[in-house]
Amino acid sequence: MLTDNPARKTSVSPVSTAVTFDQVVKRYGDHTVLDHLDFEVRQGERVTLIGPSGSGKTTILRLLMTLERVTEGVIQVNGQPFSGLPEKQLRRARRHIGMVFQQFNLFPNMKVLDNITEAPVQVLGLSRDEAAERARDLLDLVGLADKADVHPTRLSGGQQQRVAIARALAMRPDILLLDEVTSALDPELVQGVLDVLRDIAQATDITMLCVTHEMGFARDISDRVLMFDGGRVIESGPPERMFSEPEHERTRDFLGAVL
């Protein structure tokens, strides 16, 4: 199984943390979503976030992607704090992070290939050719090599999501955020996307933070599962233990409902 992959485990030194949440509070008005949240993700680790609807899983990923700002506390990425930084420095922090959205969010004004090459060319300064080569490799990886010159609107949801994954990977992020990336898909398209993600988990040592209701997938790729409730982590552990013998009653109830 992937989690036992020794090559990857040893390549990660125990001190290098990819993500640190330090006493993070997020409020919308007087509704506290995250309540002095603490957790760490090591480099190369695959972490799945689970928890009831509204528990703040999406909020955590959006905070990391700088789409939201923390109310209190500090988030660190690769040891660098970035909460409350101005836009210029936020961009430096964002360099390490990529995100795949529930609704794909492909750019309708660009063909598939351009969706993938645009940011590498504009942001990383790659040449068009380099970027295109990288994009074609990635399209190959997600099984869409023949769709490079198609409009995203002409693709199925599953295909669009695989393009979105390729687009995120083209930026070579250290950390990949995945927010329920299969939940907008028709059931028969889910497997194709999950397979792509499994391949990526196997082939790279990218850090993954993943929100999903696909427990089988979570079990396959995760090193650790974090259970959220009431704005905090109430339990965490390797998926084998979490899914078979959860300690916390809330976790038991939650898993009982979804498994």
Place this chain on the structure above:
Amino acid sequence: MWDWHTAREGLPLILHGFGITLLATALGSLVAIVLGLVIAVLGRAPTRWVRLPLRAVVEFVRSTPVMIQLFAVWVLAPGLDPLTIGIVVLGLHYAMYTSEVYRAGIDAVPRGQWEAAVALSLPPIRTWWGVVLPQAVRKVIPALGNYVISMFKETPFLSVITVNEMVHEANQFGSDNFAYMEAFTIAAAIFLIASYPTSMLMRKLEKRLAH
């Protein structure tokens, strides 16, 4: 450059012109609002012989300048009072716009409403007057209001056919006293003072009726 004394002297004349401007706007709007509705309803006539010529007239009138329409009618209908010509032509021109507004409003009334009227065997008059129009018109009131504001700001065109509305008076006063600065600045200020609150009101109404 700017003389308060001159400005104060010109104000009564310009305000008198403003009265004519308001009158022309009010009556012109009335023409536009009534005629627009008639055109919109006729646009749903069962026969092409009504719909197509109507469409052509609407297209033609609304893509040609109102100033030339005013001129043409004024020159071709001597003896008619210029203010009357102004009100009718302006109203007619804007009726082409308001008819589109009504049309959109009528189109937005759900099919079910027509079907319900048929199911109750309401006569066409009652279907229109009692069911469709009340629903259609309510939603388009802000859009109509915005056209009234537009028309208000186009009333100066009436000065080309010698109607003594506000800008005509301002121009007159400006040239008589060589006080264009005062005259046109006052006219601009009056337009702003009158139209800004009105368009705010329309925006509020739009939000209110959106729900």
Place this chain on the structure above:
Amino acid sequence: MSFLTAFVRSLPSIWDGIQITVLATLLGALLALVLSFVLGLAARSRHLLVRGLARAVVEFFRGTSLYVQLFWLFFALPILGFKLVPLACAVLAFGLNYGAYGSEVVRGALAAVPRAQWEATVALNMTPWQRMRKVILPQAWPQMIPPFNNLLIQLLKSTPLLSLITVSDITFQMDQLRSATGDTKAAYLVLLVIYFVLAYALTLCMNGLEALGKARLGQGRA
């Protein structure tokens, strides 16, 4: 002299008039377009001051009639020591007035691009300028074209104002022909038809632009 002979004889000056009218329309529209974007973007600025200023400029030029603006520029501005040639007055007035209306179009179209698109650009670490130019604007502009077209036609319909400030536009030329022939009916009819044709041609161009933009978004025929 029959109207037709006179008409044919004055075709060169009519053609001159059409050119002036079209020139004023296009220059005015160009200025309006630039101002639409400047004011429309400023209206979405993060800074309250910039937003407030844009709002004030827009409300001012929308609220004071185009007619008055033009006359102010033509008659009052020289008193301040700035004398513009009449055509420049007209272009400036058209640009400012329709630019104010156009900025609302730009603002609305930008606001209509789904927020998720913006989020995706952040996730790809694009700069604010890249986000706007590469992703948001290309999606917003096909939506702007129909309302822009309406404004363009309205601008065109305002151009007879040129004849009131001594520019020899098409209205002026046809008026000359009218007094020469005494045939008011024919002269005005021809003038209206010329305007109708111009409006139609502009609409066709704008429809073409819209189809182009939509095709790039994969919405039209591929």
